[in-house]
Amino acid sequence: MLKRPIRALALSILLPVFSVAPAMAESIDTTPAKILFSDVKTPIPLEARAIGSYAKGCLAGAVALPVNGKDWQAMRLSRNRNWGTPELIAFTEKLAYDAKRQDGWPGLLVGDMGQPRGGPALTGHASHQIGLDVDLWLTPMPNRLLSREEREKMSATSMVNEKARAIDRSVWTQGQVKLIRRAALDPRVARIFVNAAIKKALCQDARGDRGWLNKVRPWWGHTYHFHVRLDCPPGMASCVPQKAPPPGDGCGPELDAWLQPPKPPKTPTKPTKPAVKPRPILLADLPAACRQVLIGAPPGMTPEPATAPMAYDAAPPADVENPADAPVTGTLH
Numbered sequence: 001m002l003k004r005p006i007r008a009l010a011l012s013i014l015l016p017v018f019s020v021a022p023a024m025a026e027s028i029d030t031t032p033a034k035i036l037f038s039d040v041k042t043p044i045p046l047e048a049r050a051i052g053s054y055a056k057g058c059l060a061g062a063v064a065l066p067v068n069g070k071d072w073q074a075m076r077l078s079r080n081r082n083w084g085t086p087e088l089i090a091f092t093e094k095l096a097y098d099a100k101r102q103d104g105w106p107g108l109l110v111g112d113m114g115q116p117r118g119g120p121a122l123t124g125h126a127s128h129q130i131g132l133d134v135d136l137w138l139t140p141m142p143n144r145l146l147s148r149e150e151r152e153k154m155s156a157t158s159m160v161n162e163k164a165r166a167i168d169r170s171v172w173t174q175g176q177v178k179l180i181r182r183a184a185l186d187p188r189v190a191r192i193f194v195n196a197a198i199k200k201a202l203c204q205d206a207r208g209d210r211g212w213l214n215k216v217r218p219w220w221g222h223t224y225h226f227h228v229r230l231d232c233p234p235g236m237a238s239c240v241p242q243k244a245p246p247p248g249d250g251c252g253p254e255l256d257a258w259l260q261p262p263k264p265p266k267t268p269t270k271p272t273k274p275a276v277k278p279r280p281i282l283l284a285d286l287p288a289a290c291r292q293v294l295i296g297a298p299p300g301m302t303p304e305p306a307t308a309p310m311a312y313d314a315a316p317p318a319d320v321e322n323p324a325d326a327p328v329t330g331t332l333h
């Protein structure tokens with residue numbers, strides 16, 4: 001059953017990559033992986049697997065979130081980033097369903113998940129590479145079907161007064177508190193990233209049990225949406241998990257450190273070296289299985305089994321979102 005689609009797919013992938021752009025055929029190892037992965041428009045029909053780590057990996061067997069659900073609408077459809085592991089799709093659909101029925105949230109506007117084969121994206125994210133990250137808007141869903149154009153152009157609402165480094169109480173409601181709380185309470189969720197001013201508001205507004213606040217971590221930006229990251233699904237050996245957040249609700253001095261005004265820059269005493277632009281991630285930097293995910297299994301070859309050990313860079317990716325949860329001072333962006 002699988003052989004045919006794989007062969008067809010391998011061809012459909014090889015053709016655009018190798019015939020439309022012949023230069024790329026020679027340079028698949030030198031072209032930034034974000035260009036290679038953003039060029040591929042369809043998933044690879046292998047067993048669903050998150051391969052590698054959140055900021056250095058790819059995705060096999062991706063599933064698309066339908067662009068319209070009863071309780072959600074996917075946004076920015078032109079980006080083709082409504083793909084994820086089946087776990088991520090199930091999580092998003094369940095959150096939308098439960099939040100509407102149990103908390104009265106009118107529906108989810110779903111931002112970026114991942115690309116059809118995961119991997120680095122051309123714009124916007126260091127992570128979102130293995131089908132376990134989703135951005136959810138903090139703007140309630142309007143009570144109508146949005147047109148394709150509206151989904152491109154409609155602006156989200158920022159919940160933060162950036163000048164005051166504080167939540168904007170004219171738009172922030174218990175609705176957002178309940179929505180983030182419900183997401184955090186899902187046992188599949190590893191972390192949720194929000195702006196520090198939003199975390200501060202959650203710390204102030206949380207009622208009763210505060211255990212869920214542990215998963216909600218401050219990070220740059222994230223004033224318009226919150227970013228949910230799932231744990232590696234059980235038994236998925238190819239997926240590299242992130243360390244659990246440190247214990248506690250994270251509402252203490254480490255949070256306040258994020259909200260301090262930026263320190264004035266020190267005057268350099270020695271001449272500083274010009275900044276070196278970091279090298280973009282290449283296919284060879286990703287787990288070895290990502291090559292197969294990108295170009296498709298050659299005809300007649302059996303796809304790698306899910307439990308096979310993966311060759312991947314053991315060093316933690318430098319650009320993973322909130323790698324160490326270290327308190328950082330600086331601007332809110």
Ligand SMILES: [Zn+2]
Nearest residue numbers: 133134135227
């Ligand atoms: Zn995100």
